[in-house]
Every structure is written in C-alpha cells, then in structure tokens.
Amino acid sequence: MDLLEKCRAYDRADEARDAGLYPFYPAFQGPAEGGQAVLDGAEVCVLGGNSYRALSLHAQVIGAAQDALALYGTSATGSRLLNGNLDLHEELEADLAGFFGYEAALIFGTGYMTNLGVVSALAGRGDHVYLDEKAHASLVDGARLAKSSGAVVHQFAHIDTEDLARQLAAGSTTSVLVATDGVFSMEGDLAPVAELVAVCEKFGATLLVDDAHGVGVFGRGRGVIEQAGMQGRVPLMTLTFSTSLASQGGAVLADAKTVDFLRHTSRPQLFSAGLSPADTAAAHAALREVRRRAEAEPDALSAAEFLRRALDAVGYDVAASASPVILVRFPDQLSLLSAQRLLLEHGVYTNALLPPACEGYQLRITCTDAHTPHVLEAAIGVFAALREDLLPRYRQMA
Template sequence: MDLLEKCRAYKRVDDLRDAGLYPFFPSFQGPFEGGRAPLDGATVCKLSSCDYRALSSDLHVIGAAQDAVALYGTSVSGPRVLGGNLDLHSELEADLAGFFDYEAALIFPAGYLTNLSVVSSLAGHGDQVFLDERAHASLVDGARLAQACGAEVHQFAHARPDDLARMLEGAQTRSALVATEGVFSHDGEMAPLEELVAVCEGYGATLLVDEDHGVGVFGAGRGASRHLGVEGRVPLMTLTFSTALASQGGAVLADARTVDYLRHTCRSQIYSAGLSPADTAAAHAALRELRRRAAAEPEAVAAAEHLRRALVTLGYQVGGGIGPLVPVRFSSDLALFSAHRLLAEHGVHTDIAAPDQPDCLLRVVCTDAHTPDVLDAVIGVFANLRNDLLGSLQRRGEFTP
C-alpha cells in the first residue's frame, strides 16, 4: 500500500455527507455580533464561538488591529529572534506578565503552538511528563515530541490528583512536568488545581496549567488558578488569544529565566514568523478591555447558567461546570450529528466535542453577547424540538456511527 492509500480509503466524512449530517467547516459570511452570525444566507444564533467576552467585534479591538496594519503592514515576515520582532510584541508580553502576575511572558504565533513548544522544549532525556488523560491535543502532541527526545510520558486519570500522586511516588526521576487544563475545553469542567498544586509541591514536580478557557472568565479575568486561590503557586501558565482575547496566537508565562530559555531554544520561535501586527495589537487591546472589566462578572457565565437550568428542566442531559460551556450529552454519534443538523436548520449553530473524545457531546458555548432575549429564543428551539432531539431521531441516508 502506498502512503496515500489511507487517504483514498478514508470514508468517514463521505458517510456523513451522504447522510446530510456533515457538521464541519461551516462558512460564515460575516462577523459574530449580538450573539448572531450570517451562515448559508441566513442569520443564526452562534453558540459555537469561544469569544467569551464578545470582543472580536469590539470597536477598540478592531481599531487597534487596523492601526497596526496601517503602521507595520500585514506581516513581520520572519522569526522574532532575527528580523521579525516588533515593539508591539514586547509591549504585549510586558502587559501579560503584569496582568497575570508573572515575571515574564513569551508570545507565540498560535495557541496550539504554545503548548506544543513549551512542553517539548522543557522536557527531554531523563525527564518525565504527566498529563491529565483529557488534556488538550496540543499538550499531548508536545509530550509526544518530548518523548521522541527521550522523555517518559504518562497519563493520570482525569481530574484525579490521587492518581498523579501515586505515579509521582513511583517516578524514577524528580525531574517531572505535570500538565493540565485549568478549565477543560471538552466539557467546561474545572480542574482540581488546589489538590494538583499540593501534589506537585509535595513531589517537586513542575506544574503547567493551560488557562485557555479560564482567562477572561474566572478569577477577575485571570483564570482558574486565581479563581481557586493558587495564583503564585503555578510555575507555568499558558493561554491562547483566540478565546477571550479575540485574536490569534498564544503565550506562556513563567519566571524570567525560564522565559529567556524558551525564547532562545523553542524551535517555533527560531523557525516561525512572529505573530502578525494585527493579531498582536488586537490581543493587546482585548487584554486592556479585560483589565477594565476585571471587577465585573462575565455575562457569559450568567447566560450559561440560565441556559443550563432551562435545558435540565426540558429533560436534556447537561454536564459541565460553572463556566460558559454547556455540554449536552447524546446517546450516540448518530443522535449527536442529527441533533446538530436539526438545530442548525432551525437557526441555532452549536459546537461538537472533538472526535477523539469519548463522550457524544453537543457543546453549547455562551458569550457576553448572548443576552436573555437571544437565549430565550434558543431555549424555545430546544423546547420545540425536544421530542425529535431526545426521541428516536430519524436515520438520514446510510450513515452508520
């Protein structure tokens, strides 16, 4: 079999398309505003965006991006370590470090690249990496790269500090990196950071917390670590700009020596072009807005709680934590994809859990833009379609989950 035979044999998406259930790569024709966005010639309520604070359409954020393009052009056209570094980059890093109370920060061209680079740069021969078994793919892939360089990689049971302690007790080396999400992107559950911090401190392990879905939402915008009272005890924090910071890119925050090491050893810093001027300026403007709003409870949290209560009352199986993500569980892939399509046909666009996750979850994501009137319309759709969504959904085509 030649290398590309696997591509020709891949039929999963063909089955979804034939059944009229293909949910991926929707083509929105305009911005996300007021909780809605244009899709396929109609305006839908968009509950599939992690723009938690609805800043992607904020005029200050848009203006900052436009001004940066006018002043610096569209691209830095080279790695930051050589000719692609801007004062915009350094200013954003300094402000990130100040806002999250770390000595230093380092930004990357993508959130995924941040975790991939940090884990693979810090862990290698003689080190051990311990991942929550539901950690984000970027952490998993960073661990795989570290493993290729000689690190040992282990997964501990999801949100189980006792299982991590058991593994660390039997570790052959004390040079260990522990990585988890602060708020899990899969279902919105918050990690038990207090217990994880205590275990890592007890065994001398270095803890990395990915705060992608905590920043802007919890702890006065500073994430789950602040919310749970362990700020100052998490040596490594990562975040993406594509959620509450309404941009592209990501960053790691740590002590100054660690950041300086990463700045000069991460291959992605050496061989990737720096973050674009527009993305850098947009992220910085969004950060300033988060700082301004720090004392106010995010409206996304109240919106999600309102939706969560309503869906439970209607009989849906709803999980998750206290944040903007409301996961709705279905019995099978067929039921999940059918529900997604049916909701979209009635003007409600939702998200679907990653295919490599074990649960059949419809992910309904609330933002500050989802006002009560918008959500009441969504709840009305869930109510009107309740029998179809929860009952025996009619098979479409020949799709077999």
Template sequence: MDLLEKCRAYLRADEVRDAGLYPYYPAFQGPAEGGQAVLDGAELCMLGGNNYRSLSENPQVIGAVQDAIALYGTSTTGSRLLSGNLDLHEELEADLADFLGYEAALVFATGYMTNLGVLTELTPLSSQVSWGSASFTACLVIDGAQLAAASGAVVRWFGHNNPDDLARQLAAAPTQSVLVATDGVSTVEGELAPVAELVAVCEEYGATLLVDDAHGVGVFGRGRGVIEQAGMQGRVPLMTLSLSKSLASQGGAVLADATTIDFLRHTSRPQIYSAGLSPADTAAAHAALREIRRRAGAEPAALAAAHLRRALDALGYDVGGSFSPVITVRFPDQIAMLSAHSILVDHGVYTNAVLPPAYEGYQLRIVCTDAHSPYVLEGVIGVFATLREDLLSRHRQTA
C-alpha cells in the first residue's frame, strides 16, 4: 500500500470543516494580553491558554527577553553537550532547583522532550513503569513509557489518582525496581494528584515516584506546585515541569538529586540531540520564576476558576470537579460540543474544544488566569447563561 494512503484516507478534520464547526489551529493576531486575544479581527476573552500567572505580558519578563537577545543572539545553534550550553541555562537550573527544593535541575528544549528524555533513560533500568492518568499532560509521559517498553520495561496502568490500585499493583510486582509517574494536575478535570498518598505507597513498596507538575508550578504551594501543596517536599525523587505555562516561555525541566541529573545530562538523547533552549526562552522562564517567587502565596487563577465553576454548575452545566484553574464542561456528543464552542466564540469567549482520543468524551476546557477579574468572569457567566438557551436549537440546525 502507498505509504501516504492513510493521509488521503483521513477524513475526520474535513467532516468537521464541512459542518462549519472546525475550531482548531486558530490564527490569533498578536499576543493575548489582560486575558484577551484577537481572532479574525474580533476581541475575545481568552479562556483557552495556560498563561496562569499572566507573565507572558509582564514588563520584567519582556525586558529580560530583549536583553538576552541583544547579548546572546536568537539561538544557541547547537546541542548543550557541545556548543549550545549557556550560563543562562545553568543559572535558570540553579534557581529552579533552589526554589523547588531539589539538588539539581536539567532544562530541555521542550516539555515533551523532558518526559521523553527522563523515562527513556530511567525506565530501562526498571522492570515496570506505572502511571496514573490519561490526561493530555500524561500523554507526554505515555510516549516515553512506550519507548521504554520497546527497550524491555514492563508498562502498567494504575487507576487515575487511585493510590489503592497502585498499592495493589506494586504488591504484585515481581521487582521493586519500579518508576511510578503521574501528573500533578490533570488537564482533563483539573484535579490535583493525591501526592501524599502516592508518596506513602511508593515508600512502602520501594518504588520511585515522578510527578509531572506542568500545570501546578506557579499556581499551588506558594508557586512550588502540588508537591509543596501536599507537604511532600523532599519525598518525591523526580519532578518534571513545563516552562510554557506559568513560566511564560518554552521548554521543560527535570529536577532530582545531583547524581541523577548528571546521568541524564550525559545519556538523555532528547537532550543531547536537540539544540539548547534559546536565549530568549531561557531568560523569559528565569524572569517569570523570579516574579513567581516574589508573588509567593497568591493563587488568583485558582480562586477565579472556583467562582466560575460554581456559577456554571448552578446554571446546570456538567462541570468537572476541580480545585485548579482548569474547568471542564462536558457535552453529550461532538456536534453539541463544537456548536457550544462556536456560539461562545460568536459571543466573545474562547475555550478549548477537545475531542477524543485526547480526552474521554466531548468537552470544552476552560482555563482561568490571574488576568480574569470578577468583572470579566461575570460577563463570561452571562454568555454561558445565554448559551444554555441557544444550544439545543443550534444543535438541531447542525445535526
């Protein structure tokens, strides 16, 4: 069969386009500032990004980026192992480790490559890998685990945020050489992982716990994430994070003891065979980290989401239970969800329309940030009140 035949046979996106409901790859004009964005010339309330602390528009962050470009240029143009390592990288790593309570950190060019690089190097040393979420964040872990499985590791699932199921599986495991990986904040429902319970199980059975806190750093635990929130500092051996959310940049990082980090520096293929994080992105993340340290204790994004979640629930929407800035609104089918997305955009509100297989079911994903004031959210709530009345008629028109 022609190798590209599967591309020509792929019709899913065209079916949505033909219905006039295609919501993906929107081309925004300019940056999202103050919780607002411009799409097709119209200003929208941006409830679809991960800029939790609104630092991508912060003057100190922008100034640090401009200074870095003036001093270092636009690119490292090489692997960090050989010629693309900057003092900027090492300064960021040192401050990340200090702030998050680890001996050392290693910055990667993307968050995806971080989990890929950690799991593919550490899990061949294990006979089993377990992780407990099917969320988009955990999908970054999934690919690494699948590659590890190809190298001989045995991959197992445990129930999402279910320490009892993890304990059951670890009790039956033929070895104690086990890496347990989970996301700190689920991007499906916005739920926080039961870190304390997972730590207790892993310590009982001698397993090594990795928490991917892409959506928790900057938001919870005085900015230090869900590990700090749970009071488990010093008891989670491995932590990964994204620099593209609260830290307003690109890239990712892994934190661990100094020996493990040095091992990964010299063995992780995604690290070795990628150019170093650009000077601009490195400086942006470092400036954002300094701002998060300065603001430690404030969690306005989570508080804004709690208010919006209660209001949507009162209006009768099927919302996911959560304590984070992420809210999920569930719909019965694809047309209902895509129609809701379209109506919201028409009324000046942008959310994320997420289809399986990324998540189970049909959902709009809403993300609150520090920029979403009570006044802005009341306007959003008003739009959802209108949508409740309009959705069924729009559904019939597009069905």
C-alpha cells in the first residue's frame, strides 16, 4: 500500500465524532478571563488550562508584548545563530539564569523543542539516558534521537528512586543522564527531587529536571528544585513559557560551558528561527511578575485543594495530588467522553485524557490563580448536580 493509506484507514477520531463525543481541538472564541471563556458561543468555566498564575491577560505582560511588536516587528526573521538573535533574547536569558540560580540560560522556540534539543545534543554514542517511565513526550523523543546517535536509553519506575539506583548500580556509571519531569502534568504528582539528587550524586549521573509545570507555582516561583532545597545541585533544568510565564517558548538552564555547547550543537536551536519579539517580551514581563509575587502562595494551589476535596466528597474517584492538576478517574473510554461532554453542555470545560497519553481514562482538571471560590463553587455545583448521571457508571463497573 502507499504511504498515505494508513491515514485514509484511520477512523478512531471519526468514531468519537460520530457519537458526538469528540473532545479535542476546541475552538475558543477569545481568551479565558477570570477562569471563564466562550466556546461554541456559550460561556464556560475553563478547568483545563496551564496558565497557573493567570498572567496571559495581565496588563504588563500584554503591554510588553505590544511594545516589542511595535519596536521589533512580528518575527526574529531567522535563526539566532545567524541573524535572528535579539537583545531581548539575551536579556531574558540573563534574567532567567539569575532568578533560577544558574550561570546561564538558552531560549528555544517551544518547551518541547527545548527538551528535544537538550537531550539529543548531550547524549550520543557511549552515553546512557535514564527516563522516568512517565516523563513528558519531549524528553522521550529527545532520548529517541539520542538513541539514533548511539545512546542507550533506559526507563525507571515512576518516581521510584530505588529502581533507578538499582539500575545505575547494575549498569554503566560513566556518562549518564537522568531525566524527569518536576511536576508530572498527566499525573499531578511531584518528582522526588532530593532523592534523585542523592542517587545521581552517588553514581555520578547528571540530572535534568523539566519543571514546566512547577515554575511559578512551587519554591517561591522557582519550582520544585528550590521547593526541595536542591538549588545548585541539579545541573540541568528546563522549562516552558506556556504555563506560568504566559507566553510561547522554553529554556534550558545550566553552567555557562554547557549552555555554550548547546548554543552551537543543538539542532532545534541552530535550525529554527529565534523566538518572536512579542513572545520573548511577554515571557520576560511574566517572569518579573512571578518574581514580584515570590513570597505569596499561589492561589492555584489552594483552589486545586479546595476543588479536589469537594469532588472527593461528592463521590468522584479523585487521584491524590499536591499540584494544581486534578485527575478524576473513569472506568472506560465511553464513560470518560460522556462525562466530558455532559459537563461541557452544563458549562464546565475539562480535558479528557486517553491512553497512550496516560494510564486509564481520566478527566484532567487544572486550577489557576483566576479560579476564585465563586468560580469553583459554580463548577462544583455542576459536578454535584450531574453526579447521578455520571456516578452510576462507577457502580456498574464495580
């Protein structure tokens, strides 16, 4: 058969569309303000975004993007290696390094490209990469590229430092990269950073923590590394601008020599246009606001704990979590997609997670600083009112 035959035969999405239960690629009309947005002409409570500090509509963030757009235009117009490097990029990199306590930082076009570019550039022939089995797809794909260059890739059990230590003790302890999420966005749990540091230091491995969903939320905005008291002991940190920093892009933080190596060898860095002026300025303004709020507990955490307890009390199967991510488990795909659709029809938008994105079938709910008690009480009222329509499926599967 020809190459595209597999595309013509693909019908998994059509099955959900035909049943009126397709939950993906919603087209929102306008921004999510105050936890609310417009979808298909109706206002909905958005419990499915990652702007944890609710900065995407912050006046200074928008103003910084507008000023950069007016001054620099719409695009960096080329790779940073050649003509697409702006003073805006270097100023943000210096501020990122200072805030997170590293010698240097390097900006990439997206958080995904950051992990892809860092892992594939650092690991190759003769190197070993150990990934938490639930690491983000960008770390996994970076490791796949590294494997194509001769690296040996391993997985260790999720947040299981004993399993990692056993594997390191039994294998090569030279030239080893250990990579993990800081906050696992599809599970909601946190990496045991202090224990990972101890294992990596014992075996001479280099630790990379992708803190895309911890930055801005934990450790006075500096993420799970600071939360764990491990500043200065995690050689590599990556992050995205598309969560708490309310923009687009990503960055790696490390010592100056490592960053210089990546600047000249990482293919996603070398062969992609520089981050747009507006995105760069927006991320920088959001970083300043996160720094300004450093001593204040994020409302996203208290909002998530409030909602988590309420859903559990109503009778939903809620997974334990210490982050703004809440997971409500369902027994099968039909019950999950039906629940997501019914909630949406009653004004509450959530994310439906299906394998292989996660184990099992789950509604992913996220809270931000914009989710006030008033907004959450309204959403909880919907969950409570629909419990008899949704919960019988739990009982039927028991």
